[in-house]
Amino acid sequence: MAKEVAFEAAPQPRLLRVLTALTALGFLATLYLGLVVAGTDIEQGDIQRIFYIHMPSFFGAFTAFGATVVGGLLYLARKNDAWDRIALAGAEVGLAFALINLLTGAIWARPIWNTWWTWDPRLTSAAVMCLIYAAYLMLRAGIDDMSRKRNFMSVYGIFAFVSVLTTLFIIRIVPETIHPVIVGASPQNAQGSFEATSGVVTALAPSMLLWLTLMPITLMWHRYRLETRREALDQKMIQALGD
Amino acid sequence: MTTPFLKCVLAIVAKDLRAEMRSRELLSVMALFALLSILVFSFALELDRAARAEAVSGVLWVTLIFASLLGLNRSLAQESDQGNLDALLLAPVSRSAIFVGKFAGNSIFTGIVGLLLLPLMTVLYSMQMLDIRVIFTTLVGIVGFCSIGTLLATMTVHTRAREALLPIALLPVALPFLLTAVRATKGVLNGAPDWQVWLQLLAGITVIYVALCLLLYGFVVEE
Structure with a gap:
């Protein structure tokens, strides 16, 4: 039972260091592209540049929440704790990205729609998505038994992902939205859309590429390592109490 | 050798009904809460004739969902506090039969509250709620909500602060039911033709959620 747990911090794998550096550099580079290289939008002015963070951050959240549902499914199938830690990392990183997405959207909407917030189907669905993952973290914190926690959260992660898909596709199902669509034709009443010019x-x-892959993967990896150490610490504490 | 599926389900439902017949603690709490909620809404929203037509389906569903939250919490807490859930898991019974049994029991209780609410709201709000389409929508919505509700209540009885966590975990996930059910009910009451579309959506979501819950319940109760 008393399996010796390695608590001394394992050095960061070289790949993770490379990824971290690449992510930081990539972030600076995409900022430069978005703020300097890209031309100013003729109708919206500089505020349109926030879009280079806004849409990519949603797709970053998509990757992270995807890791949560895949990690959950694999945990249920294999019962390997590592999958559950990946799921947790995905939920936390994804929630952060989804909040960035909501905030940047609100900042953009203030001058363009003349309001911070409106109960548009896509906005509502994105807000619900954030609430579900906040509930995920809260529920997780409320369960003491570890194996029960992993089981429950894997199941909840599967239901939570429904909200991500809804947010992605709702704009195609419910036409009464004012949120612009970039890929394909915007709904007729979309306010503040623009052409995807070169x-x-x-x-x-x-920017999309960075937020879709490097950014969530690097952050999740760091969070995964943190969780591994946290669990090792818990085990140490239980052992110490037992002695 | 496991007991046949249907027999288990019926046994669990019969047990819940018998316990309820003798204690009457679930239904009386839910019904009284629903009554209070209707009263509070009518003051809070200052419902006059025009406002009623707009708000009444929302009042119905918010009331039903909160009443059902009360019932779900108690129904699963009863199982786990008295150790009956452990006994059920030890018995040669399939996990999904346990789920269907509890799910059916919860749906029946919430359904009874729903069927009491409709004539009551017809009288108090003078809206024609006793329409076969409204009744049908109400029952479908309740079945859908109770499926995910039963699953999540089984989880939250094992948590600290279970009463607080159930609504937090359940409400956002169950929003699709609330949205479609409110739209369908409102459509029927206001004579809008789109109620059918919303009812179909509601039924579709219900089927998906029930199937997911059936598949996943085994993982939730496993030790």
Whole structure:
């Protein structure tokens, strides 16, 4: 039973260091592309540049929440604790990204829609998504038994992902939205849409790529390592109390 | 050798009904809460004739959902506090039969509250709620909500602060039911033709959630 747990911090794998550096550099580079290289939008002015963070951050959340549901499914199938830690990392990183997405959206909407917030289907669905993952973290904190916690949260993560898919597709199902669509035709009453010109794409594509892959993966990896150490610490404490 | 599925389900439902017949603690709490909620809404929203037509389906569903939260909490807490859930798990009974049994019991109790609310609201708000389409929508919505409700209540009875965590975990996940059910009810009451679309959506979501809950319940009760 008393398995010796390695608590001394394992050195960061070289790949993780490389990824961290790449993510930081990539972030600076995409900021440069979005703030300097891309042309100013003729109708919206500089505020349109927030879009180079806004849409990529949603897709970053998508990757992270995807890790939560995949981690949950694999945990239920394999019962390997590592999958559950990945799921937790995904939920936390994803929630942070989803909040960035909501905040940048609100900042953009203030001058363009003349309001911070409106109960548009897509906005509502994005807010519900944030609430569900906040509930995920809260529920997780409320369960003491570890194996029960991992089981429960894997199941909850599967239901939570429904809200992510809803947010992604609702704009195609419920047409009464004012949120612009970038890929494909905007709904007729979309307010503040713009053309995906080559300048926009130059700044958007690298940013999308960064937020979709490097950014969530690097952050989740760090969070995963943190969780591994935290669990090791808990085990140490239980052992110490037992002695 | 496991007991046949249907027999288990019926046994669990019969047990819940018998316990309720003798104690009457679930239904009386839920019904009284629902009555109070209707009263509070009518003061809080200052419902006049025009406002009623707009708000009444929202009042119905918010009341039903909170009443059902009360019932779900107690129904699962009863099982786990008295150790009956452990006994059920030890018995040669399939996990999904346990789920269907508890789910059916919860749906029946909430359904009874719903069926009491409709004539009551018809009288108090003078809206024609006793429409077969409204009744049907109400029952479908209750079944859907109770499926995910039963699953999550089984989880939250094992947590600290269970009464607080159930609504926090359940409400955001169950929003699709609230949204579609309110729209369908409102459509029927206001004679809008789109109620059918919303009812179909509601039924579709219900089928998906019930299937997911059936599949996942085994993981929730496993030790």
